[in-house]
Amino acid sequence: METIGKILLIDDEPNTLKVLSAILKKNRYDVITAKTAEEGLDRLAKFEVDLVITDYRLPGMNGAGFVDAIRSSGRKMPVIVLTAYGSIEKAVDAMKRGAFSYLAKPVNPDALLTSAREAIEKHRLILENISLKSQLKERNSFKNIVGKSKVMQDFFTMIETVGRSHSSVLISGESGTGKELVARAIHYVSPRADGPFITIDCASLPEALLESELFGHEKGAFTTAYDRKVGQIELGQGGTVLLDEVGELPLSLQKKFLRFLQEREILRVGGKTRIKVDVRIIAATNRNLEALVKESAFREDLFYRLNVVSLTVPPLRDRKDDIPLLARHFLGRLNEENRKAINGIEVEVMQLFMDHDWPGNVRELENTIERAVVLCPSDTITTPHLPASLRGKSRAAEEPAGEMNFSTVEKRLLLGALGKTSWNQTRAAEVLGISRKQLRTKMKHHGLLTEE
Ligand SMILES: Nc1ncnc2c1ncn2[C@@H]1O[C@H](COP(=O)(O)OP(=O)(O)OP(=O)(O)O)[C@@H](O)[C@H]1O
Ligand SMILES: [Mg+2]
The missing domain is CATH 1.10.8.60 (Helicase, Ruva Protein; domain 3)
Structure with missing residues (x-):
């Protein structure tokens, strides 16, 4: 019969051990037992278990000390503590040290099974979530940018260095060279990696819509503003915002964006209060911004603000x-x-x-x-x-x-x-x-x- 989880069960009373492990085994758990916390730690060193169920009162190290010992060994599996009826402080003490839940003795079999199932399921979800997150990080990290040429290897070093800083970055390069990929890589090697990564395509929207896309708007700010909208910059709180095709940003918005970079506050369209936003700005362009500056199509002051660190992705040829x-x-x-x-x-x-x-x-x-x-x-x-x-x-x-x-x-x-x-x-x-x-x-x- 296939088991649904491995449980380490600890109690100094042989009878309790016998009864509880029979209930658990009958419900398809694989059970190993121990009579003391010390013995329990010994078992943990030898077996991978999904859940620990331990009596609080044990000869030698008690249940709370046991939870401490498990956590300080870096083990993250859930622990359920069994306490004598009425000793709620002990249960609370064990919870504070990182126990998942507690059950009063004598243990009700249904309650035991429900708690065990919940503890194991929740823990699995957490583990899956962690591995999904790290997979996502991995997928986006610069390890995913292929390149063994010297130019690209140097580029990876740059990404790592730039990633650690908070400065604005301007990424230039011809269309299709991988600018967006580089921007993501910078985000995912930066201390902001757990925050959001937001891309705003400055070329995709007409001026009027772009402003509310960037900064958001309040309800009623204009005829079609039926509801409040949080802008993309604000959504990037704690993370990184990529302003893609920044060369297409209309002059009026360049001015507003510059103000944001200076004050790190945004004003939603139709809003009255300025909102502090902590984001890192990366801008990307396939146009020659310096030339645009000379033609007065791009603000020089904004160019300098964005161009604190400048990266050019080399063309494939x-x-x-x-x-x-x-x-x-x-x-x-x-x-x-x-x-x-x-x-x-x-x-x-x-x-x-x-x-x-x-x-x-x-x-x-x-x-x-x-x-x-x-x-x-x-x-x-x-x-x-x-x-x-x-x-x-x-x-x-x-x-x-x-x-x-x-x-x-x-x-x-x-x-x-x-x-x-x-x-x-x-x-x-x-x-x-x-x-x-x-x-x-x-x-x-x-x-x-x-x-x-
Ligand atoms: N070094 C690389 N390794 C793997 N894939 C890459 C690399 N460079 C680019 N790509 C892939 O090529 C495509 C184009 O890259 P990306 O969208 O980042 O280019 P871009 O410079 O932003 O282009 P545009 O200026 O047209 O927006 C994407 O599918 C990206 O995943
Ligand atoms: Mg792009």
């Missing part, structure tokens, strides 16, 4: 050695999402990837892989699964068929060896019978290595 890694990363994820088992990317395909300029950066690569995964009926992605824009620029297409020059042949050999060895340079060099240094020189020559 400047970190081409990340392409194979990114491609595999997306292939893995998209396989899962589409329930496919494509495990290979043909050498020619990888060559086209390395030759391509990626104006849409990482997002374009992600979309390209997605399209290929959907189109691919076999277990390997081949050139027909690529969009014409990529195939058209293939070097093979530029060159007359049958007239492959030395350079093309060499590049194919390199890609073949690298592909076979999952881009392990040492092993690829072995395959080709050249030194690692020679391999790297050739890779650089063919644009297969951009670091340094």
Whole structure:
């Protein structure tokens, strides 16, 4: 019979132990017993238990001391304490030290079973919640940003350093380079990681709506304000707010936003009282803000306030050695999402990837892989699964068929060896019978290595 939880039961009276463990066992619990707290601690060192049920009055260490000992050993399982009828202070004492609940003796079997079930269920929920939270953190942390190129490795170091501070950050970079991903990573390595992460897209709303989106509004502030609305900045209390596409922020709102940055207080539209908000601001843009400042389309004072720390995410064409890694990363994820088992990317395909300029950066690569995964009926992605824009620029297409020059042949050999060895340079060099240094020189020559 499958059990539903393991319980450590402690009482110095053999009869109580016998009766209670019979009730618990009958209800599918796995029970281990002990006669003293000391013996109980010994059992805990040997077994993983879901719940401890202990008598308060024990020879030697009493129930309260036992709860203390369990907690100070870092164990978090719930403890139910059994107390003699009427000794409520003792029960309270045990609760203060971290017991989950108490039961009066003589123990009512139904009450015992209900408490046991509740204690175990609640504890499981807490554990699940903790693991969900840490999974979420993990998913958002910079460990999820793929990149082994030197530029990206340096970038990760920057993210960690910047994360620890509270200053505003301006993230620039072409569209699709991963600015939002970087902003999230900064949040999740920062001391605010347990607070909210809010994104406001400044380009998505007309000016009038954007103001109330940012700052909120009071009921009746304008004709369609039927109810009070809390703004996004306020929702970010204790966390981080990403102002995405900040270059699109209308001038009137730039002024209001600047005031918020100076005073750290917001005023809801139609509101009278200013509300203190503690958020960290990260702004992102794919436009050249300095140029906008020169054109008077962006306030200079706001630019300086936002630009305390400035990060520029490099375009994908400047970190081409990340392409194979990114491609595999997306292939893995998209396989899962589409329930496919494509495990290979043909050498020619990888060559086209390395030759391509990626104006849409990482997002374009992600979309390209997605399209290929959907189109691919076999277990390997081949050139027909690529969009014409990529195939058209293939070097093979530029060159007359049958007239492959030395350079093309060499590049194919390199890609073949690298592909076979999952881009392990040492092993690829072995395959080709050249030194690692020679391999790297050739890779650089063919644009297969951009670091340094
Ligand atoms: N280094 C990376 N590793 C893994 N995925 C990445 C990486 N960089 C970007 N991505 C993915 O590429 C897509 C685009 O990234 P993101 O939305 O962060 O770009 P962006 O710079 O904000 O673009 P835009 O300027 O268009 O808003 C996302 O799906 C993101 O998860
Ligand atoms: Mg973005």
